[in-house]
Amino acid sequence: MARRRYLVAYDIRDDRRLRSIAGCMQGYGTRIQYSVFVCDLSDREKVIMRGDIEGLMKASEDSVMVIDLGRPGIPAVSSSSVTMRSYPHPPRSSSELRAPRW
Secondary structure (H helix, E strand, O other), rough: OOOOOEEEEOOOOHHHHHHHHHHHHHHHOOOOOOEEEEEEEOOHHHHHHHHHHHOOOOOOOEEEEEEEOOOOOOOOOOOOOEEEOOOOOOOOOOOHHHOOOO
16 A cells, blocks of 8 residues: 655644644654654555544644645655655654755
């Protein structure tokens, strides 16, 4: 089954829900910002993740964005502070993400 890389970003109004969703997301991917994760998921895992998130959030107050970045291993995201490298798996820790050398 083909996996896809997703960028998941969320804006949660309530601190309790925020902590719950952050804990949920840690089971699916790697945190790259406070409310942003990179996840390599199959179609089935993506559906399960969305269901888990939707069960924790309050749709009238919170928002969650899931962006398809393509196949894992293809560099798709860069910023001035962190450059995503081609990983055969999501990075396990922030030490695996290295700042670009300008």
